[in-house]
Amino acid sequence: MSSDLYREQIIDLYENPLNFGELDPCDFSYEEDNPLCGDVVRLDVRLDSNRRIADVRWRGEGCAISQASASLLTEEIKGMTLEEVKAFSKERLLELIGVPLSMARVKCALLSLKVLKAGAYGIPSPGEMRGEDD
Amino acid sequence: MFDVMTVRADFPILERETRPGVPLVYLDSAASSQKPYQVIEAMDDYYRRYHSNVHRGIHELSEAATFAYEGARVRVARFINAPESDQVIYVRNATEGINLVAYSWGRSNIGAGDEILLTEMEHHANLVPWQILAEEKGATIRYLPFNENGTLDLAALPALLTERTKVFSFTAMSNVFGTVTPLRTLIDAAHSAGAIAVVDAAQCVAHLPVDVQELNCDFLVFSGHKMCGPTGIGILYGRRSLLEAMPPFLGGGDMIRRVTLEGSSWNDLPWKFEAGTPSIADAIGLGVAVDYLTGLGMEAVHEHEQFIVNYALEALSEVEGVRLLGPPATQRGGVAAFTLSGIHPHDIAQILDEEGIAIRAGHHCAMPLHQKLQIPASARASFYMYTTIEEVDKLVEGLARTKRIFRT
Ligand SMILES: Cc1ncc(COP(=O)(O)O)c(C=O)c1O
Numbered sequence: 381m382s383s384d385l386y387r388e389q390i391i392d393l394y395e396n397p398l399n400f401g402e403l404d405p406c407d408f409s410y411e412e413d414n415p416l417c418g419d420v421v422r423l424d425v426r427l428d429s430n431r432r433i434a435d436v437r438w439r440g441e442g443c444a445i446s447q448a449s450a451s452l453l454t455e456e457i458k459g460m461t462l463e464e465v466k467a468f469s470k471e472r473l474l475e476l477i478g479v480p481l482s483m484a485r486v487k488c489a490l491l492s493l494k495v496l497k498a499g500a501y502g503i504p505s506p507g508e509m510r511g512e513d514d
Numbered sequence: 515m516f517d518v519m520t521v522r523a524d525f526p527i528l529e530r531e532t533r534p535g536v537p538l539v540y541l542d543s544a545a546s547s548q549k550p551y552q553v554i555e556a557m558d559d560y561y562r563r564y565h566s567n568v569h570r571g572i573h574e575l576s577e578a579a580t581f582a583y584e585g586a587r588v589r590v591a592r593f594i595n596a597p598e599s600d601q602v603i604y605v606r607n608a609t610e611g612i613n614l615v616a617y618s619w620g621r622s623n624i625g626a627g628d629e630i631l632l633t634e635m636e637h638h639a640n641l642v643p644w645q646i647l648a649e650e651k652g653a654t655i656r657y658l659p660f661n662e663n664g665t666l667d668l669a670a671l672p673a674l675l676t677e678r679t680k681v682f683s684f685t686a687m688s689n690v691f692g693t694v695t696p697l698r699t700l701i702d703a704a705h706s707a708g709a710i711a712v713v714d715a716a717q718c719v720a721h722l723p724v725d726v727q728e729l730n731c732d733f734l735v736f737s738g739h740k741m742c743g744p745t746g747i748g749i750l751y752g753r754r755s756l757l758e759a760m761p762p763f764l765g766g767g768d769m770i771r772r773v774t775l776e777g778s779s780w781n782d783l784p785w786k787f788e789a790g791t792p793s794i795a796d797a798i799g800l801g802v803a804v805d806y807l808t809g810l811g812m813e814a815v816h817e818h819e820q821f822i823v824n825y826a827l828e829a830l831s832e833v834e835g836v837r838l839l840g841p842p843a844t845q846r847g848g849v850a851a852f853t854l855s856g857i858h859p860h861d862i863a864q865i866l867d868e869e870g871i872a873i874r875a876g877h878h879c880a881m882p883l884h885q886k887l888q889i890p891a892s893a894r895a896s897f898y899m900y901t902t903i904e905e906v907d908k909l910v911e912g913l914a915r916t917k918r919i920f921r922t
Contacts, residue, residue, distance in 0.1 A: 383865060383868055383919050384868070385864060385865075385868075386861070386864075386865065386919045386920075391919065391920060391921065394920075395921070415877075415881070416876055416877075417858075417860050417875075417876060417890075417891060418858075418859075418876070418877065418884075418889075418890025418891035419858075419860075419890075420890075441890060442858055442860075442890070443858035443859075443860035443861045443864075444857075444858065444861045444920075445860075445861070482864075485860070485864065488860065
């Protein structure tokens with residue numbers, strides 16, 4: 381029954397995610413989906429007086445890989461500066477996930493990082509941009 | 515007599531393993547079917563022995579290529595019972611066929627305030643070209659809803675087909691629900707409202723006998739790659755009077771009669787719509803694919819798929835947590851889309867892949883359908899004439915394993 385991809389850790393995080401929830405108020409918040417798969421991740425980030433990540437919460441829906449990745453990422457970035465967050469590499473997140481991913485699944489795994497960086501750079505959420513058009 | 519093991523022997527890919535000791539279980543034919551060796555060899559033979567451009571050479575090779583390319587058109591025309599083969603236009607795929615109609619017919623016949631009727635269960639290929647057209651012309655798109663069981667809500671049709679409706683374009687078989695739609699009813703309804711009827715037969719032509727004269731449709735499109743043929747070739751069938759009145763879609767070589775620096779005049783059907791060097795090998799491959807299907811008999815293909823889908827729906831419905839999408843087996847083709855409670859379709863597909871089982875996970879290019887069902891995605895197993903009961907059993911076992919891994 382062993383599965384390379386779905387190690388205990390991934391399934392555990394899928395069932396019991398870390399840092400799941402919302403932060404209100406927060407310093408930035410960003411959401412994006414991966415329409416191809418139907419994965420969606422939203423991140424709320426609060427900074428301390430030194431512009432370090434004081435707290436972070438995420439919520440979303442989707443496959444086990446995208447959801448486990450959000451748990452691992454949010455756990456890892458606590459205490460980092462914004463500059464460190466902006467420099468956080470894809471490779472580092474993939475390493476944290478630690479299971480071999482096919483090309484199609486790398487996108488799922490990296491969704492939370494994409495959301496984090498867009499938020500850190502202050503890009504408006506796609507939802508909000510659409511909202512302004514309406 | 516139809517024998518699935520004999521049929522399988524025609525498909526070289528079905529012998530392969532995805533990993534050592536893990537045989538391929540290909541349950542994704544609705545996305546693209548596999549190819550019998552007859553098709554592969556015909557294309558190989560063309561490239562090895564008589565490749566050259568068509569309609570352009572006086573030499574031996576060009577004659578042979580043109581003969582094979584045009585011969586395939588005649589076979590396709592017979593396969594769908596088109597009155598004449600010049601009403602059969604080569605395109606790249608079903609998507610390009612619908613775009614051709616939307617651009618060429620649509621731009622000369624749709625104006626502000628006109629209405630385009632589609633259904634809620636269309637593939638994006640039969641949504642987006644019309645949305646682009648409607649936006650450009652100030653036309654309105656209306657949608658025929660589907661019922662909870664994935665059949666069309668025919669009671670809503672009279673109110674949606676008005677004197678403003680210029681075109682009704684719909685799928686002949688849903689690529690998610692598998693629903694076979696009542697084509698004659700829909701086409702007749704369109705005509706009595708004064709609209710033309712466009713049939714997206716991308717799924718249907720591969721799985722059911724189709725007779726365009728009996729259907730009396732105005733346009734019908736499909737893709738070669740879903741019906742044992744190669745990628746890169748599809749068909750647009752059209753009513754002669756409409757095709758003749760339509761302006762060209764793309765301009766260039768082959769589609770002209772005469773070109774001067776002041777302007778050009780158009781070639782006859784079907785070449786008016788076939789600008790540039792076409793997909794010659796692919797057209798030849800498609801001709802062999804329709805021969806292959808005719809040899810098996812579309813009735814026999816359909817019967818086998820009914821047997822498989824019936825079995826599959828029953829077996830899947832016994833898996834705890836499975837929600838099946840779509841109508842009973844008698845109303846559908848060889849497609850079984852489902853969700854599994856607590857497990858995302860991507861995860862299902864990935865775990866099945868470890869066992870060599872290929873299914874599709876996602877929205878299958880039908881996002882509005884999934885939005886209406888309020889699910890982000892679904893898993894889809896689809897069947898063809900080479901699918902066996904044992905493969906369906908492996909799917910069901912794979913789902914049990916998926917559930918064990920996810921502890922559900
Ligand atoms: C119902 C339906 N229409 C249209 C298409 C588009 O086919 P193609 O991508 O070959 O153009 C598909 C294929 O997925 C389909 O299932």
